[in-house]
């Protein structure tokens with residue numbers, strides 16, 4: 001987590017850095033800081049959000065054509081001013097920003113203390129700053145060499161940028177396990193955790209690889225080396241996304257904008273891949289691996305959080321359609337187990353950011369065991385997209401709101417297309433049925449539009465239940481992952497405790513929670529287990545629980561039982577998650593707003609979880 005930005009060139013660095021930090025605030029907002037060189041190196045930092053830093057520096061000298069800046073999600077040390085980045089080295093000549101964790105920092109710190117170094121913070125990063133100073137001093141070497149030598153002593157993960165008052169026309173960046181992009185302008189350089197702060201200045205970027213160091217010197221071409229000191233040729237790519245996608249576009253929050261973008265984000269996921277009339281569904285990125293998937297012993301899907309919920313939908317889809325056994329694993333658990341994986345297994349890693357540390361580690365483990373590993377990522381060029389053998393992008397566009405919405409529906413869209421294609425290749429689905437699902441899939445974006453235009457029902461229900469302290473979300477079959485996702489959305493942005501359960505499991509425990517104060521959200525759409533879910537609703541009503549139900553348009557039975565219903569259009573059961581998740585996103589959004597919560601930046605969370 002943490003967002004880093006750096007600039008070197010002929011423009012004023014501060015406005016570029018602070019705007020970059022605002023764009024990266026989704027990666028953490030515990031504290032923020034900036035370091036600039038205007039003859040002298042100055043570091044300014046504050047606890048709290050980027051706006052506090054911006055205010056704090058109003059009366060300070062923010063001149064300079066080189067600088068680094070950071071917005072933090074605390075790992076080592078509480079989120080106070082001392083622990084905020086950038087960190088000076090002890091002689092105050094060097095400043096560093098860092099995203100990641102230096103695992104052997106306690107040992108390094110003790111050694112440095114023994115050599116007389118003092119520390120102002122509890123962070124692992126300050127240790128690195130002093131280690132670089134120490135190397136420079138002992139070896140009488142340049143900043144570039146000192147960073148290289150220091151990093152060879154470090155165990156852990158990092159994306160970092162270092163500047164020195166003694167070499168004021170140079171940025172040194174390094175990456176291992178945390179993302180970093182370099183933007184190449186006409187006569188300037190930009191560095192950031194992702195491309196969003198860079199895009200307005202240049203479209204030419206280099207995504208750094210693990211164990212690489214970049215040397216950016218004014219007026220000189222970009223140099224990249226490995227930390228083993230071998231020269232590499234920088235691979236310059238052109239960025240494709242549009243600046244407008246990074247703005248709120250008239251919406252009060254990114255989350256709301258992203259919820260409303262879903263008709264178009266799903267369309268973008270489908271574009272060029274699904275052509276119902278021709279009976280074609282094809283994902284270019286995995287074409288070479290189709291036979292591998294079709295003949296797989298089993299598929300293992302790995303992910304975290306919302307992406308894990310998308311995998312659960314994927315499990316049902318692959319089993320139903322392609323008859324391939326699927327296991328869905330939390331990446332964080334999988335990486336520390338001794339999972340049974342063979343070369344005949346296919347692992348599908350699903351991630352919006354493509355940077356989630358646990359998912360990356362799980363990918364490494366699966367690769368070590370010889371499995372084929374495919375990725376389903378949203379962020380183009382992200383670490384996961386590059387660590388996997390192949391994959392398909394979700395093409396949902398940048399997701400800025402911390403709570404994932406359009407990325408989830410895009411992930412489900414891609415997994416549905418994959419499962420359909422495998423079913424077609426494997427011959428596990430009659431052609432007429434295949435065609436029917438393809439047509440229905442093509443109609444989903446319009447149906448999502450219909451769901452979004454709910455005439456204010458979600459808002460009205462939010463008003464009614466905004467003060468509840470607990471919520472239960474229940475669904476069965478394809479609607480079980482939707483229940484989990486609905487509960488996660490509510491708890492992460494409104495801080496109301498919410499649990500998702502398979503509806504039939506209610507009687508094995510959660511039913512004890514039900515009383516007149518407990519809102520229970522049922523996803524009770526028309527399917528083969530509809531009657532069973534109706535019985536579960538009756539069980540809740542018999543205990544005076546309040547029922548909010550997502551139902552298929554025209555439903556009468558549940559309408560007669562529930563306190564509130566939200567209708568969604570009729571569709572294939574397997575496509576219901578694409579529609580039913582949307583009112584739950586809206587419900588969570590409105591409840592959070594009514595409770596005065598910061599929906600785009602909920603407390604303690606960050607958009608990409610690049611630490612364990």
Ligand code: F6R
Nearest residue numbers: 305306307351352353356403404
């Ligand atoms: C919830 C949410 C998180 C992420 C999880 C995985 O709204 O956004 O649960 O889904 O941190 O992140 P990615 O998909 O980037 O790997």
